[in-house]
Amino acid sequence: MSLVSQSRIVITGAGGQLGRALADRAPEAVALGRADLDITDSDAVAAAVRSGDVVLNCAAYTAVDAAESDRAAARAGNVTGPGILAARCREIGARLVHISTDYVFDGTGERPYEPSDPTGPTSVYGSTKLAGERAVLLADPRATIVRTAWVYTGDRGDFVATMRRLEAERETISVVEDQVGSPTYAPDLAAGLLELVAQHKNPGVVHATGSGAVSRFELARAVFAELGADPDRVRPCGSADFPSPARRPAYSVLSNRSWVAVGLTPLRDWRDALSDALLRVAPR
Ligand SMILES: NC(=O)c1ccc[n+]([C@@H]2O[C@H](COP(=O)([O-])OP(=O)(O)OC[C@H]3O[C@@H](n4cnc5c(N)ncnc54)[C@H](OP(=O)(O)O)[C@@H]3O)[C@@H](O)[C@H]2O)c1
Numbered sequence: 001m002s003l004v005s006q007s008r009i010v011i012t013g014a015g016g017q018l019g020r021a022l023a024d025r026a027p028e029a030v031a032l033g034r035a036d037l038d039i040t041d042s043d044a045v046a047a048a049v050r051s052g053d054v055v056l057n058c059a060a061y062t063a064v065d066a067a068e069s070d071r072a073a074a075r076a077g078n079v080t081g082p083g084i085l086a087a088r089c090r091e092i093g094a095r096l097v098h099i100s101t102d103y104v105f106d107g108t109g110e111r112p113y114e115p116s117d118p119t120g121p122t123s124v125y126g127s128t129k130l131a132g133e134r135a136v137l138l139a140d141p142r143a144t145i146v147r148t149a150w151v152y153t154g155d156r157g158d159f160v161a162t163m164r165r166l167e168a169e170r171e172t173i174s175v176v177e178d179q180v181g182s183p184t185y186a187p188d189l190a191a192g193l194l195e196l197v198a199q200h201k202n203p204g205v206v207h208a209t210g211s212g213a214v215s216r217f218e219l220a221r222a223v224f225a226e227l228g229a230d231p232d233r234v235r236p237c238g239s240a241d242f243p244s245p246a247r248r249p250a251y252s253v254l255s256n257r258s259w260v261a262v263g264l265t266p267l268r269d270w271r272d273a274l275s276d277a278l279l280r281v282a283p284r
Contacts, residue, residue: 007052007053007054007197007198008030008051008052008053008054009026009028009029009030009052009053009054009055009056009197010029010030010032010048010049010051010052010054010055010056010094011023011026011029011030011031011032011055011056011058012032012037012039012048012055012056012057012058012059012085013032013033013034013039013057013058013059013060014031014032014033014036014058015033015034015035016058016059016060016062017151017152017153017156017158017186018058018099018148018151018186018189018190019031019033019058019059020153020186021153021186021187021189021190022056022058022190022193022194024187024190025187025190025191025194026190026194029056030048030051030052032048034059036048038081039057039059039077039081039082039084039085040076040077040080040081040084041084042084042088045084045085045088046088046091049085049088049089049092049094050092052094053094053095054094054095054096054097054197055085055089055094055095055096055097056097056099056193056197057082057085057096057097057098057099058099059077059081060077060078060099060129060132061073061074061076061077061078061125061128062125063125064103064123064125064246064248065244065245065246066245067123067124067125067128067246068123068124068245068246069245071124071128074124074125074128075128075131077128078125078128078129078131078132079128079131079132079135080135081132082098082132082135082136083132083135083136083138083139085098085136086098086135086136086137086138086139086140086143087139087140089140089143090139090140090142095142095143095144095197095202096136096140096143096144097143097144097146097193097196097197098132098133098136098143098144098145098146099145099146099147099148100129100130100132100133100145100146100147100148101125101126101129101147101148101149102147102148102149102150102181102182102209102249102252102253102254103121103122103123103125103126103129103248103249103252104119104120104121104126104129104130104133104147105117105119105120105121105126105249105252106119106120106121106122106249107122107248107249107250107251107252108120108249108250108251109251109253110251111253111255112213112253112254112255112256112257113207113252113253113254113255114207114255114257114258115147115204115205115206115207115258122246122247122248122249123246123247123248124246125246126249133145133205142202143202144196144202144203144204144205144206145204145205145206146193146196146206146207146208147205147206147207147208147254148184148189148207148208148209148254149181149182149183149184149209149252149253149254150181150182150183150184150209150210151184151186151189152183152184152185152186152277153185153186153187153277153281154185154274154277154278154280154281155281159183159216159219160183160219160223160274160277160278161281163175163219163220163223163224164223164227164278164281167223167224167227167229167233170233171233172233172234172235173220173233173234173235174234174235174236174237174241174242175216175217175219175220175234175235175236175237176215176216176217176236176237176238176239176241176242177215177216177217177218177236177237177238178215178238178239178250179215179216179239179248179249179250179251179252180213180214180215180250180251180252180253181209181213181214181216181251181252181253182209182210182211182212182213182214182253182254182270183209183210183214183219183270183273183274184208184209184210184267184270184273185210185267185270185273185274185276185277187277188210188267188268188273189208189209189267192208192259192264192265192267193208195264195265196208196264199262199263199264201262201263203258203259203261203262205258206258206259206262206264207254207255207256207257207258207259208254208256208259208264208267209253209254209256209267210267210268210269210270210273211256211266211267211268211269211270212269212270212271213253213270214270217234217236217237219270219274220234221234222271222274223274223278226274226275226278227278
């Protein structure tokens, strides 16, 4: 029997893209979507975590632009809820693994960010996620925080899925070239999180993303190429051409050094993962 299957795992936010990928990989886990558990409901959280040794929190308010005008909802999902989860996990000695984001950084860096680098969120989403990390560690210093970035499955509304849809709908599209990050295929991250859980060590704050870095423009070109379409139909533009309520970091590549340092397997190269993802959602 694997160490993972010996742990009783509870997944919160199991209706989201990472939560679904985790539930697929760990069918023995208790997977709770928002309708099953609102993480801001303290009594319900207490009852839900009682059945687990490990809680993987994938619940979050992730609407980056909407958060700018809905700060209260973003705080509830990203700060209050995680703080409650951490307090309840600590009470019963369960291990909390909480997911955070590259958007805690300001994006002015020139090399991949380490967990110890200074943070400086540029958006309400990023600030609430950072406050959520702090609320979690205050309530339960033994919790693990895993920061990730540019998560996609390619099948519903994420960046890769959107590029797939636009390839079918438009002759040319413009995509920003001044945002650089590391695309992370949700099933790869799910596998990494289960490896982390099986390890029974607490690395504190770690970074886990697909390996390598790419601009959104180059990622869109890669999607077109994988679909057999002409990548030159994707044109570069700047973020200023697409004004949006939230300011996103220009460079938010996360170093996987902290992940590898505790003996965990690095997630595969973003390009290999993309190829696999698109084969699964759009077989040719
Ligand atoms: N997506 C990315 O590119 C990305 C990048 C970096 C980090 N992350 C982090 O990765 C984690 C997983 O994100 P994801 O991409 O899987 O996001 P997602 O698809 O938006 O899933 C988040 C889930 O949390 C649920 N939720 C929101 N508030 C809740 C509450 N109070 N109680 C219970 N559930 C609640 C949402 O339900 P509703 O849909 O009903 O609101 C949704 O099902 C999050 O911590 C996110 O911040 C994501």
